[in-house]
Amino acid sequence: MHPPRELFKASAPAPWQRAALGANLLGPDGQLGITIFEEMTALAQRTGAINLGQGFPDEDGPAEIKDAAQAAIAAGANQYAPGKGILELREAVSAHQQRFYGLSPAPQTEVLVTTGATEGIAAALLAFAGPGDEVLTFEPFYDSYGAVIGLSGATHVTAPLLAPDFLPDMDALEAAFSERTRIVLLNNPHNPTGAVFPRQVLEHVVDLARRNDCLIITDEVYEHLTFGVSHIPVATLPGAGDRTVTISSAGKTFSFTGWKIGWLSGPQELVAAIRTVKQFLTYSSGTPFQAAIATALALPDEFYQGVADTLRRKRDILSEGLQAAGFDVYSPQGTYFVNVDTAPLGITDSVDLARRLPGLVGVAAIPVPVFCHPQGAERTRSLLRFAFCKKVEVLEEAASRLAGLSGKL
Structure with a gap:
């Protein structure tokens, strides 16, 4: 069965449309898209790329x-x-x-x-x-x-x-x-x-x-x-x-x-x-x-400090690979995300690069413009976000792959 067409012909946007528009999921033609996380994860699975897009760890806690x-x-x-x-x-x-x-x-x-x-x-x-x-x-x-x-x-x-x-x-x-x-x-x-x-x-x-x-x-x-x-x-x-x-x-x-x-x-x-x-x-x-x-x-302070210290090491491993790739790397003071500017490689459209990156070097990332309204998207047009909350060996492999990016562009 299909829903009545009248549900999609309201004079004002329906609540679901307001939610989709707020999350940049509604296209200019009114068509509903998928989140960039879903798109990049599917692309990583299809190409066998290392997924540094969606921010979730690949190993359990204590x-x-x-x-x-x-x-x-x-x-x-x-x-x-x-x-x-x-x-x-x-x-x-x-x-x-x-x-x-x-x-x-x-x-x-x-x-x-x-x-x-x-x-x-x-x-x-x-x-x-x-x-x-x-x-x-x-x-x-x-x-x-x-x-x-x-x-x-x-x-x-x-x-x-x-x-x-x-x-x-x-x-x-x-x-x-x-x-x-x-x-x-x-x-x-x-x-x-x-x-x-x-x-x-x-x-x-x-x-x-x-x-x-x-x-x-x-x-x-x-x-x-x-x-x-x-x-x-x-x-x-x-x-x-x-x-x-x-x-x-x-x-x-x-x-x-x-x-x-x-x-x-x-x-x-x-x-x-x-x-x-x-x-x-x-x-x-x-x-x-x-x-x-x-x-x-209630875990001791040593646990909390250890989590931060481990992530700092992971940040540095990935950042070295991103620098070797030719990006400008903006070292984060927190979270488990590092942002880069693609402009030094002559690339000013990070959305396009994010879609090509898994095929080029086998690594997936998220373009920062998707987190912005149109004016902000233009301001961040050349920025990419990578997640480093992964196992050390995964990040080392990703860093190695990224280091060869400039030769494949």
Whole structure:
């Protein structure tokens, strides 16, 4: 059966169309496309290329975390968790925030467990933004931000991050605020650029949010993946606590992206509003995985430092291959992504190169323009993003292949 044609002939874009448009999935002809991640992954599979496009690890996290999940399953933790998450994990999140940042969210009222950070972000945006509002993000931006902002009916406004350090132009940032700004959605450490914003930038964002009386939602999933710099949660800054919702997850830090365990914390009234939306999205999820992540959050400091040190080594291995290929390499201070400029090779269309790269050298990457609105896409037209959250031997092979790129162009 086919759906009625009338469903696709509405005078205004349907919610799914707004979501697709926000994520750059709707073509000028109105045809629905696929995400660049799906396209590049399929291309890598078809060509046998090393997939450094989509950002997920190719090996599991610590065995004790898997053991904790298996123990929870064996103990019968297999039914619905409470809508706000099991108390053990909410207490672990609160203890983590106190241990690393000096924050003390109340587990009963100021912490909410979500189905990954993605659901936390979606529930927060849908709770507070709607038609007539503006949501401000930096650009490039993670594609799900644009999708959910579009779904909410709000307008997506951006402030550019500029190479080589991918910090914002402060005047442009201030100009992006307006009386309609309802939410600042801040990703720090930042995907896709790898920037870790210094205190000066974060304090300016807080000041602008205060002056424009808007909320701050922070996506901090890469909080422990920084190299030589410290992550500063926005909620720790003066004037930020009463207007900030902090979101993170287990996937990136512990290398269990498939478990989809996330959480958020903030003022009681904001968390209650988000929970109102969240409970009608998934209600709850992953009961035994929640218990396991409570165990994970209590791992010693050596674990967290080891994760960052290992990733720094992987970053350097891949970066050497990218430099040998002839790219300008922008070394990231966080996340597990490194960006390059293709212009030194005489290539100014990174989307085209991304589609040719698997066939040329057997490596797949993601073009940065797909994370931008049209003007931003032009500004980042020659940038490519590579993920280095892979095994060392995989990265060494990718670096070797990339080093021969200039001879094949």
